[in-house]
Amino acid sequence: xxxxxxxxxxxxxxxxxxxxxxxxxxxxxxxxxxxxxxxxxxxxxxxxxxxxxxxxxxxxxxxxxxxxxxxxxxxxxxxxxxxxxxxxxxxxxxxxxxxxxxxxxxxxxxxxxxxxxxxxxxxxxxxxxxxxxxxxxxxxxxxxxxxxxxxxxxxxxxxxxxxxxxxxxxxxxxxxxxxxxxxxxxxxxxxxxxxxxxxxxxxxxxxxxxxxxxxxxxxxxxxxxxxxxxxxxxxxxxxxxxxxxxxxxxxxxxxxxxxxxxxxxxxxxxxxxxxxxxxxxxxxxxxxxxxxxxxxxxxxxxxxxxxxxxxxxxxxxxxxxxxxxxxxxxxxxx
Amino acid sequence: xxxxxxxxxxxxxxxxxxxxxxxxxxxxxxxxxxxxxxxxxxxxxxxxxxxxxxxxxxxxxxxxxxxxxxxxxxxxxxxxxxxxxxxxxxxxxxxxxxxxxxxxxxxxxxxxxxxxxxxxxxxxxxxxxxxxxxxxxxxxxxxxxxxxxxxxxxxxxxxxxxxxxxxxxxxxxxxxxxxxxxxxxxxxxxxxxxxxxxxxxxxxxxxxxxxxxxxxxxxxxxxxxxxxxxxxxxxxxxxxxxxxxxxxxxxxxxxxxxxxxxxxxxxxxxxxxxxxxxxxxxxxxxxxxxxxxxxxxxxxxxxxxxxxxxxxxxxxxxxxxxxxxxxxxxxxxxxxxxxxxxxxxxxxxxxxxxxxxxxxxxxxxxxxxxxxxxxxxxxxxxxxxxxxxxxxxxxxxxxxxxxxxxxxxxxxxxxxxxxxxxxxxxxxxxxxxxxxxxxxxxxxxxxxxxxxxxxxxxxxxxxxxxxxxxxxxxxxxxxxxxxxxxxxxxxxxxxxxxxxxxxxxxxxxxxxxxxxxxxxxxxxxxxx
Numbered sequence: 001x002x003x004x005x006x007x008x009x010x011x012x013x014x015x016x017x018x019x020x021x022x023x024x025x026x027x028x029x030x031x032x033x034x035x036x037x038x039x040x041x042x043x044x045x046x047x048x049x050x051x052x053x054x055x056x057x058x059x060x061x062x063x064x065x066x067x068x069x070x071x072x073x074x075x076x077x078x079x080x081x082x083x084x085x086x087x088x089x090x091x092x093x094x095x096x097x098x099x100x101x102x103x104x105x106x107x108x109x110x111x112x113x114x115x116x117x118x119x120x121x122x123x124x125x126x127x128x129x130x131x132x133x134x135x136x137x138x139x140x141x142x143x144x145x146x147x148x149x150x151x152x153x154x155x156x157x158x159x160x161x162x163x164x165x166x167x168x169x170x171x172x173x174x175x176x177x178x179x180x181x182x183x184x185x186x187x188x189x190x191x192x193x194x195x196x197x198x199x200x201x202x203x204x205x206x207x208x209x210x211x212x213x214x215x216x217x218x219x220x221x222x223x224x225x226x227x228x229x230x231x232x233x234x235x236x237x238x239x240x241x242x243x244x245x246x247x248x249x250x251x252x253x254x255x256x257x258x259x260x261x262x263x264x265x266x267x268x269x270x271x272x273x274x275x276x277x278x279x280x281x282x283x284x285x286x287x288x289x290x291x292x293x294x295x296x297x298x299x300x301x302x303x304x305x306x307x308x309x310x311x312x313x314x315x316x317x318x319x320x321x322x323x324x325x326x327x328x329x330x331x332x333x334x
Numbered sequence: 335x336x337x338x339x340x341x342x343x344x345x346x347x348x349x350x351x352x353x354x355x356x357x358x359x360x361x362x363x364x365x366x367x368x369x370x371x372x373x374x375x376x377x378x379x380x381x382x383x384x385x386x387x388x389x390x391x392x393x394x395x396x397x398x399x400x401x402x403x404x405x406x407x408x409x410x411x412x413x414x415x416x417x418x419x420x421x422x423x424x425x426x427x428x429x430x431x432x433x434x435x436x437x438x439x440x441x442x443x444x445x446x447x448x449x450x451x452x453x454x455x456x457x458x459x460x461x462x463x464x465x466x467x468x469x470x471x472x473x474x475x476x477x478x479x480x481x482x483x484x485x486x487x488x489x490x491x492x493x494x495x496x497x498x499x500x501x502x503x504x505x506x507x508x509x510x511x512x513x514x515x516x517x518x519x520x521x522x523x524x525x526x527x528x529x530x531x532x533x534x535x536x537x538x539x540x541x542x543x544x545x546x547x548x549x550x551x552x553x554x555x556x557x558x559x560x561x562x563x564x565x566x567x568x569x570x571x572x573x574x575x576x577x578x579x580x581x582x583x584x585x586x587x588x589x590x591x592x593x594x595x596x597x598x599x600x601x602x603x604x605x606x607x608x609x610x611x612x613x614x615x616x617x618x619x620x621x622x623x624x625x626x627x628x629x630x631x632x633x634x635x636x637x638x639x640x641x642x643x644x645x646x647x648x649x650x651x652x653x654x655x656x657x658x659x660x661x662x663x664x665x666x667x668x669x670x671x672x673x674x675x676x677x678x679x680x681x682x683x684x685x686x687x688x689x690x691x692x693x694x695x696x697x698x699x700x701x702x703x704x705x706x707x708x709x710x711x712x713x714x715x716x717x718x719x720x721x722x723x724x725x726x727x728x729x730x731x732x733x734x735x736x737x738x739x740x741x742x743x744x745x746x747x748x749x750x751x752x753x754x755x756x757x758x759x760x761x762x763x764x765x766x767x768x769x770x771x772x773x774x775x776x777x778x779x780x781x782x783x784x785x786x787x788x789x790x791x792x793x794x795x796x797x798x799x800x801x802x803x804x805x806x807x808x809x810x811x812x813x814x815x816x817x818x819x820x821x822x823x824x825x826x827x828x829x830x831x832x833x834x835x836x837x838x839x840x841x842x843x844x845x846x847x848x849x850x851x852x853x854x855x856x857x858x859x860x861x862x
Contacts, residue, residue, distance in 0.1 A: 039823070065565075197545055
C-alpha cells in the first residue's frame with residue numbers, strides 16, 4: 001500500500017465510527033474488553049440481538065471491572081451509553097449511589113444464580129466461582145482449604161491479582177474475609193510465603209501460571225472448561241475448598257439518561273433469554289444466569305461444584321472491602 | 335565583527351512556544367482538569383507515602399545500575415567494529431518498547447522459577463535464585479533501560495570528533511588519558527540527562543514492578559494513581575499523586591541539569607573515528623566480554639518471546655492486520671510530531687539560553703514533564719476536557735498520536751537538543767558570517783549535524799508509540815483497535831498463544847520502524 005492509501009485507511013477508520021450506518025435506532029452498551037473482543041461473546045450477542053430488534057447494537061469496551069463504573073461516573077448524564085454490562089455485586093451498591101441507573105422494569109421468573117436475587121436495578125447475566133486453578137499432571141494433592149494451602153511447604157507458590165486493580169484479586173480478598181471475618185489478617189499472614197507475586201490483572205497471573213511459574217493461580221472454577229472444550233486439554237483443574245467458594249455475579253443495568261429506554265429494556269429481556277445465555281458458557285467461560293433449555297455445554301459437568309456459595313451483601317461490599325484491603329496490605333507488606 | 339547572539343525570530347516563538355504550551359497543557363493542564371472534576375478532596379494515606387518512597391528508591395537504583403552497565407557497553411560499541419554491530423544497535427531498540435506483560439513473561443522464561451537459569455542451576459545442583467522482590471523490579475527495569483542508556487551514551491561517544499582521537503594517538507595518549515581528557519567530559523554532559531530519563535521511566539512503572547515485585551510492597555505511585563482513578567473514582571487523590579510525581583521530576587531534573595556541563599569539543603570533519611589506543615588484547619577481551627554479557631542479558635528474553643510468537647504469528651486472526659495498520663499510522667504520525675516539537679523547542683531553548691541561561695534550563699526540565707505524568711491522568715484529563723464538546727470516539731487516533739508524541743518528547747529532546755547545541759557552536763557563527771539566513775542556515779549549517787540524532791529520536795518515538803496502550807483505551811470506539819489493545823484482548827480471552835504472535839508482530843513492526851528512521855539518520859559519515 002502506498003502511504004496515501006494507508007493514510008486514507010486511517011482516516012476512514014477514524015471517522016467510520018461517527019457515521020451511523022442507517023437510521024435504525026442505536027443501542028449503546030458499555031462493557032469490558034474481553035466481552036467485545038472477537039473471542040468473547042460480543043460478536044454473537046450483537047448478531048443475535050440485531051436479528052430480533054431491528055436496531056444497531058453497539059458494544060463498546062469502556063474498561064474492566066471497576067473502571068467501567070468510573071467511566072460512567074466521568075461521563076455522567078451526558079453519556080451516550082444506554083446500558084452498562086459487566087459490573088459485579090462488589091460494585092452495584094456504589095453504582096446505585098451515583099443515581100445514574102434506572103430501576104428494572106421487568107425481571108425473569110427464574111434465575112439460576114446460586115443466591116436469591118433481589119436487586120431492583122441490576123440484572124445478572126452470568127456468574128462464576130473464584131478458585132485456584134492448577135495443573136493436575138504436576139500437582140497430585142491440591143489443597144482443599146485455605147488452612148491446607150497454608151500448611152503446604154514454602155516452595156508451593158500461588159499467583160494472585162492485586163485487589164486494587166483486578167476483580168479476581170478483589171474477589172479473593174472478599175472470599176477470605178467472608179470465610180474468616182476477624183481472622184482474615186492471620187490467614188493472609190499464613191498465605192504470604194506462598195504468594196509468589198501479585199499481578200495487576202488476570203492475564204499476567206494466568207500467563208505466569210501457564211509458563212509454569214506457580215503451582216496455582218487465582219481464577220475461576222470455570223477456567224478448566226476453557227482448556228477442556230476449546231483446547232481439548234484436561235490437565236487443568238480447580239481446587240475445591242471445603243469452606244466454599246466466593247461468587248462473582250456479573251450484572252447489567254440501564255442508565256437513566258438513555259435515549260432508547262424501551263430498546264434497553266428489550267435488551268435486558270433478551271439478555272436472560274436462551275439466545276444470549278447460550279453464548280455465555282463457551283465465550284465468557286462463566287455460568288449463564290439462566291441455564292439454557294438445552295442445558296450447559298459438555299465439559300461443564302466435569303467442573304467442581306462448591307458446596308457452599310459465599311458472597312458479601314452488595315450494600316456491605318464497600319465497607320468490607322476497605323477493611324479487608326487495609327488488612328491485606330498490612331499482612332503482605334511485612 | 336563581534337559575534338552577536340542569534341535573534342529570536344517570531345517563527346521560533348510560534349513553533350517552539352506552541353510546543354511548550356501544548357506540553358504544559360497535556361501535563362499540568364490535564365492534571366488540573368482531573369482535579370477540577372473531583373467532587374470531594376481526600377488526603378494521602380500512609381500506604382500512598384509508602385508507594386512514593388518505594389517508587390523513588392527502585393527508580394534510583396534501577397537508573398544507577400542501567401547507566402553503570404551502559405557506559406562500558408557504549409564504549410565497547412563505540413571503539414569496536416565487528417560483524418553484527420549494527421544488528422545489535424537496532425535490536426537495542428527492542429526491549430524498552432515491549433508491552434509490560436510481554437516483558438514480564440519473557441523475563442520469567444529466563445529468570446523465573448521454571449526459567450532457563452534456574453533449570454541450569456538445578457542441573458548443576460546449585461541453589462535456585464528467586465527474583466521476586468526488589469531485585470526482580472530492578473532486574474526488569476534495567477532490562478528495559480540498559481538499551482536506552484547505551485544508545486544515549488553511544489550518541490555522546492559519536493559526538494567526539496574523530497580528529498580528537500587522532501591527535502590523542504599522535505600524542506601517544508593511553509586509554510586512561512583519553513578517558514580523562516575526552517570521554518569523561520562527554521559522559522558528564524550526557525549522563526545526567528540519561529539518568530533523569532531512566533529514573534522517570536522507572537518511577538512511573540506499574541504492572542512490571544508489581545508482577546516481579548512479589549507483593550504489595552512493590553506498589554508504585556502509578557499503581558496508586560490507577561487505583562484512585564479507575565477503581566475508586568477518587569480524582570482528587572489521583573491529581574495530588576500526579577502533582578507529587580511532577581515535584582519529584584522537577585527536583586531531580588533541576589539537579590541533573592545543574593550537574594550536567596555542556597561538551598566543549600571543537601568541530602571535526604565527521605569522519606569515522608579510529609581507536610589506536612585500545613587495540614591491546616586485554617581491551618578487546620574486556621569489550622567483547624561486556625558485549626557478550628549484556629547482549630545475553632537483553633536478547634535471551636527477546637529470543638523466548640520470538641520463539642513463543644513465531645508459530646502463532648503465521649495464523650493471526652484477520653483483524654490483527656487492521657490493528658497493525660492503525661498502530662503504524664499512529665506511530666509514524668507521533669514520531670513526526672515528536673521530532674517536530676523537539677526541533678522547535680530546541681531552537682527556542684538555544685536562543686533563550688544565549689540571553690537567559692536559567693530560563694532555558696527550566697524549559698529543559700519542562701521538556702521532561704510528560705514522563706513524570708501518568709498516562710492515566712493525561713487520558714482522563716483529556717477525556718474530561720473534550721467529552722462535553724466532542725465524542726471521544728471521533729478523535730481516538732489523533733489524540734493517541736498526539737499523546738504518544740508528547741510521551742516520546744523527553745527522549746527526542748534529550749537526543750536532539752545536545753546535537754543542536756553542538757551544531758550551533760560549531761557552525762552557527764560560520765553560517766552567520768556567511769550571511770546565511772533562516773531556512774538556508776538551518777538546512778546547510780545545522781541540519782546535517784542533526785540528521786543522525788533526529789533519525790534516532792524519530793525511531794525511538796515511533797517504537798514507543800507502537801508499544802503504548804496509553805490513552806487509546808479511553809478513546810477507542812468499538813471498531814478501532816491497535817496492536818497492544820488486540821494483544822490484551824486476546825489475553826483476557828485465554829488466547830495466550832495468539833497473543834504471543836501479536837506480541838511478536840508488534841516487536842517486529844516497532845523494530846522495523848525504529849530501523850527505518852534510525853537508518854535514515856545514520857548517514858552522517860557520508861554527508862560531505
